[in-house]
Amino acid sequence: MELETFKITVLPLREKMFNFSRKLAEDTSDAEDVVQEAFLKLWNIRDKLDEYDSVEALAMMIVRNLTLDKLRKRRPQGPELDNLSLDSGTMNPAERLEQQDVVACVRRLIDRLPSLQQTIIRMKDVEGYEVAEIAEITGTQPEAIRVNLSRARKKIREQYLQLNGQRI
Template identity: 65%
Template sequence: MELDAFKETVVSLRERLLHISLRLIENEADAEDVVQEVFLKLWQMRDALDQYRSVEALAVTMTKNLTLDKIKLRKPQGDEQDLLRIETETRNPALLLEQQDAVACIRRLIEQLPNLQQTIIRMKDVEGYELAEIADITGTQIEAVRSNLSRARKKVREHYLAIHTYNHYENR
């Protein structure tokens, strides 16, 4: 693919790719980095792009995958902490500690889920996205999102209850 064709086909997708990445990662600088990385990868494989039925679909898939990789490497951000923060003014310190342990345990359990389930449960339960928005962003059917969300919640619940029950009996 020549430079002019590349600009017309790939570079024209910049806003769409940026929007997709930004919806997932919620950090403009990181989203820009992802889009630039996608452009570099596409440029490096420009001679093979004609073999793809839809360069746009390839670019969107690459953007989603690279964004999800970037999210996976991130540590929990302040926004997630704020959403899970427990008010301390009116709480019993022992109860507060127990709740903080529960939040940390649930966070660890979510991190053990498959990537797609991790992303979906975070987008729905932490960030508040609607199922249709999640389906659009992840490129899956709404029923698949609903099913993955249900499985993710069930796994987290089962593992949390197993840990909680085990700890309860061990402390007796």
């Protein structure tokens, strides 16, 4: 795609791209940054733009992904699973060690889950994302997020109880 064609095809999408990003990010300066990044990405792939059925759809997808990436980076991260503590201030060393063992066991059980369930349970229970946010980030329906989260929690609970039953 030549410069003139790029100007005619892509640059008029600026307002639509900006409004879409601003709705997602709820921040004007972030939306401006995203639109600029999107234009750069589109310019870098200008030779391949003719292969797409809709350059507008591609531009909006790029804006969506860049905005979501920016939101993820801006969002405060939750505590690491290792650092989670149920400490009431009165734990003795044996209780503290047992708690660390439980956390390590739960981490191993999460690692055994299917990748989508791992992602969902970490985003929801560790990082504190809401179901709607997880659905938007993963591109999955909220109902599917709830189902996968429920199945993941149930599987971890069953496996944990099974492991504890074997220890007793």
